[in-house]
Amino acid sequence: MVLAAQKFLQIYSVLKARVESGEYPVGQLLPSENTLITEFHCSRNTVRRAIGELVRDGYVQTRQGWGVCNIFHPIEQTSYTMGTIESFRETARRTGQKSTTRVESFTRILADQALANQTGFPVGTPLFCLWRIHDLNGRPIIFNISYLREDCMPHLTPEIASESLYRYLEEELGMVIVTSKRTITVEPATDLDRRWIDLGQYNCMAVVTNQAYNSQGVMFEYTQSRHHPAIFRFQDNAVRRPVQDL
Amino acid sequence: MVLAAQKFLQIYSVLKARVESGEYPVGQLLPSENTLITEFHCSRNTVRRAIGELVRDGYVQTRQGWGVCNIFHPIEQTSYTMGTIESFRETARRTGQKSTTRVESFTRILADQALANQTGFPVGTPLFCLWRIHDLNGRPIIFNISYLREDCMPHLTPEIASESLYRYLEEELGMVIVTSKRTITVEPATDLDRRWIDLGQYNCMAVVTNQAYNSQGVMFEYTQSRHHPAIFRFQDNAVRRPVQDL
DNA sequence: GCCGATTTGTCCGTATGTATC
């Protein structure tokens, strides 16, 4: 059904809302699994799965023989959130900032050996090469270099790319973006970087390299997002060995 | 048992090794769950959990009605892996590199307003302030500034801190480190940074700010790890919606 | 378009192990 999401997601949503609202005191235990089973009329696996999601969110932590402890802290969540894939546009809208994107270059190339090594595309793959500048509140802060598989989006145009690329791929082409491998590094600023982005004193860029896979397991996008270092910020919640549960 | 790890971890290790070795061709499907069940003589949930871990690692991708697709790319996987908390020492050992740690400063202070704003500790909290330098293969690459709640580890000494801090907290004090909230930024290098770390041309540091919580939900550690930008590398795998499995 | 086989996704109930108190 459409309206009725999966049961574990329903339970997850309820518990999440309770934690956020302060219904469960911070630092204290949530009701035990057995209690939740009787409340939600479900199996133990289902409540455990819901709790596993809360653990991934950094909302609670579990300890064998003890219970599920509420560790929610309403810290500011800006820029990025990990664990989900979010486009620049989505991020900007969520944080209430004004973003624009313009295409500086749009070319077609074949992946040579060097590019293949860098990106992971096979040698000879036809690619779109796309340079975009992202402005935040009128200031250019991100220089985006993307390589996109032509065979996955034959009719891509600069006009489309200046809109949200992801919206086009998902809504127009029905492409499902499943996995994304991200790497964060710091690299010396290049002349190309300085051409558009005013770095001031800085001589480095924060670089987020993104490899996106579609549902066939084909990497269709390789993007280097080169951020102004003063703007860049990346957040996540890490968990020590949790291994949800099955 | 000590020798026999959990079954799903064994299966996970075997599958992971096969993917890394190329035994399963990239871009193709792994054996179906039923096949793996008969091979490993276990229940379906157990193989599914092992596969779920591979998904989190960005090794494979699953699709209902289709199968488990190998999307492993042997692009170097070094430094950090997201989703798990790993100490400098653990990371170095895993990547087969030689690491040493030395304590440059060890003091006791009370959190004033400025420090409270920066770290999140309440004003007036007694803290250990710890400066450590991490060498990798003989080169200093990380400058570590830690603030630690005294009441959580009253008997901390510089000698202990030069060993693995986490090992001490976990094994000696029985403290369970579960959740950690991390932020990555890029900051201008300070004189303090340059005192120990040879930055060459760079004038920035990659800064990982880490807030660790114990099992009571108390933040007991605030650490700024200031990395040499050329060494720094941070990886993670994001998944769009799938929510592994229980 | 339909149907059936295959495969993964969700959910259930149960049993046993292990850590905490």
Next chain:
DNA sequence: CGATACATACGGACAAATCGG
């Protein structure tokens, strides 16, 4: 020691997606 709680593992049932005939 016992009671409680979470962790692991099993087996089964049905749903949903995919693909080929």
